[in-house]
Amino acid sequence: MEEKIKEFINDILADNDKEVKNISNTDNLRDVVGLTSFDLAALTVMIEDEFDVDVFENQMVFTVSEITEVIKKES
Amino acid sequence: MNIFWKNPYLNYTKTYHDFLLDLQKESLNNSYIQEKDPYKVFLCLIKNALNNKKTILLDADLSNTELDEIGLNEKEIQKLAYKQEDLTSKLSSFKTIFAQLDQEKENLIIEIYTSGTTGRPKKIAQTLKNVIRHVKQTEKCHDNVWAFAYNPTHFAGLQVFFQAFFNLNSIIYIFDKDWKLNYNEIKNFNVTNLSCTPTYMKMLLPYVKEKNTTIKNLTFGGERFDVKIENIITEMFPKARINNVYASSEAGSLLSSSGEGFTIPNRYSNNIKISEENELLVNQSFLGHSKSLELNNGWYYTGDLVEYLDKEKTTFVFKNRKTDFVNIGGYKVNPNEIESIIKKIDNVEDAVVFGRKNSVLGNVIVAQVILLVEEDKREKKKQILNILKENLQDWKIPQLIKFVNNFELTRTGKVKK
Numbered sequence: 113m114e115e116k117i118k119e120f121i122n123d124i125l126a127d128n129d130k131e132v133k134n135i136s137n138t139d140n141l142r143d144v145v146g147l148t149s150f151d152l153a154a155l156t157v158m159i160e161d162e163f164d165v166d167v168f169e170n171q172m173v174f175t176v177s178e179i180t181e182v183i184k185k186e187s
Numbered sequence: 188m189n190i191f192w193k194n195p196y197l198n199y200t201k202t203y204h205d206f207l208l209d210l211q212k213e214s215l216n217n218s219y220i221q222e223k224d225p226y227k228v229f230l231c232l233i234k235n236a237l238n239n240k241k242t243i244l245l246d247a248d249l250s251n252t253e254l255d256e257i258g259l260n261e262k263e264i265q266k267l268a269y270k271q272e273d274l275t276s277k278l279s280s281f282k283t284i285f286a287q288l289d290q291e292k293e294n295l296i297i298e299i300y301t302s303g304t305t306g307r308p309k310k311i312a313q314t315l316k317n318v319i320r321h322v323k324q325t326e327k328c329h330d331n332v333w334a335f336a337y338n339p340t341h342f343a344g345l346q347v348f349f350q351a352f353f354n355l356n357s358i359i360y361i362f363d364k365d366w367k368l369n370y371n372e373i374k375n376f377n378v379t380n381l382s383c384t385p386t387y388m389k390m391l392l393p394y395v396k397e398k399n400t401t402i403k404n405l406t407f408g409g410e411r412f413d414v415k416i417e418n419i420i421t422e423m424f425p426k427a428r429i430n431n432v433y434a435s436s437e438a439g440s441l442l443s444s445s446g447e448g449f450t451i452p453n454r455y456s457n458n459i460k461i462s463e464e465n466e467l468l469v470n471q472s473f474l475g476h477s478k479s480l481e482l483n484n485g486w487y488y489t490g491d492l493v494e495y496l497d498k499e500k501t502t503f504v505f506k507n508r509k510t511d512f513v514n515i516g517g518y519k520v521n522p523n524e525i526e527s528i529i530k531k532i533d534n535v536e537d538a539v540v541f542g543r544k545n546s547v548l549g550n551v552i553v554a555q556v557i558l559l560v561e562e563d564k565r566e567k568k569k570q571i572l573n574i575l576k577e578n579l580q581d582w583k584i585p586q587l588i589k590f591v592n593n594f595e596l597t598r599t600g601k602v603k604k
Contacts, residue, residue, distance in 0.1 A: 127568065127569070142366060142367075148364050149390045149516060150581075150584075150586055153548040153551045154551065154587055156545055156546060169415075
């Protein structure tokens with residue numbers, strides 16, 4: 113699951129001509145990975161299509177680990 | 188003198204004294220304002236007003252294609268250039284400047300561009316009087332410190348500017364994407380008033396680590412308030428009075444409320460009403476002037492649909508829009524504008540663009556594209572994105588581009604959006 117989410121993140125980075133990164137599970141997606149609000153919105157939609165969970169709906173999530181926790185809890 | 192404007196992104200601070208000197212300087216001005224530095228937007232705006240010239244505000248990031256759409260080019264823009272003489276004696280203090288603006292407020296025109304229904308932005312002209320309709324100048328406002336979190340060329344940005352300016356308040360510019368920096372500046376500058384979209388607040392909240400007790404007024408506008416963040420906001424900003432505003436480029440700021448539900452005040456009962464189809468209507472008397480504004484018996488149909496919260500039909504919430512417009516974090520996007528560009532790209536047979544609900548931005552823009560012949564999807568997506576970026580402002584770029592074989596249709600045969 114983590115790998116799929118990282119793949120989504122890197123797709124978003126590539127679409128925006130940003131450097132594709134080796135993202136760790138604990139990297140802060142805003143500060144370290146550099147996702148903007150538009151990028152986070154795109155990520156939410158991709159995750160929703162894949163796992164049927166809106167990860168940002170009821171909480172603030174900062175890392176890939178936190179996203180996977182929410183998906184496991186809510187799916 | 189007080190700090191007037193601080194821009195942590197460009198790393199400078201201007202006092203009101205600096206602003207006064209900049210206003211007095213001889214310069215080559217223009218009614219059209221398209222500036223990257225927001226300080227210059229407001230400097231030029233006040234210069235135009237003091238020279239009795241109208242102002243036409245253009246977003247700094249408008250592409251040539253977008254300027255073409257509204258019939259503008261460098262030559263047209265230069266036609267409205269004029270030379271400002273030295274105004275040192277005429278503009279000796281802000282008191283004289285405010286008096287002059289007040290005297291001329293019914294004649295001074297500010298024009299802004301807003302999303303049009305056909306994809307072509309429409310120009311709305313407002314008098315300064317209309318723009319500052321809700322500006323308060325009271326003793327209580329004197330010590331306010333404002334965080335500026337809107338696009339300076341849009342209506343909400345103008346209102347924050349005039350509210351702060353008419354009270355000689357300090358303003359810190361934080362309408363940019365470094366959220367950590369934005370919140371640090373709010374904290375270090377002891378900001379008391381923040382007006383922003385709910386989406387802006389959602390992006391800021393992760394950086395509010397401790398309770399903030401300096402903010403006393405939080406105003407949200409531009410999109411529907413997200414009640415899910417209300418609890419965390421009241422917890423993290425315990426001293427803040429929360430206000431939600433309903434405003435539009437066509438009519439300015441119209442309604443305000445402390446929660447999600449709005450009520451039309453009695454004094455506005457002849458100016459604002461709800462139609463039988465639950466659409467909010469605004470009377471001509473409250474509107475700016477635009478050739479493209481269609482009126483029905485003197486009423487403008489906003490396209491905003493409401494739902495009543497009570498049987499007496501006095502309190503309502505905004506539900507969705509009747510038109511195709513999609514509200515992305517406070518920006519109204521017209522999908523037709525995006526669709527028409529994608530359809531012109533090589534090997535694109537058809538495309539449909541629409542909004543989809545999203546917990547981060549309220550909505551996201553999704554583009555579904557049908558290709559004539561198969562090709563590398565990643566490369567094609569990149570090409571589409573590049574073309575869109577060349578032609579459109581950032582916030583109009585779809586967050587999701589999907590290649591499909593057929594559009595999904597509704598039972599009535601319309602493309603499902």
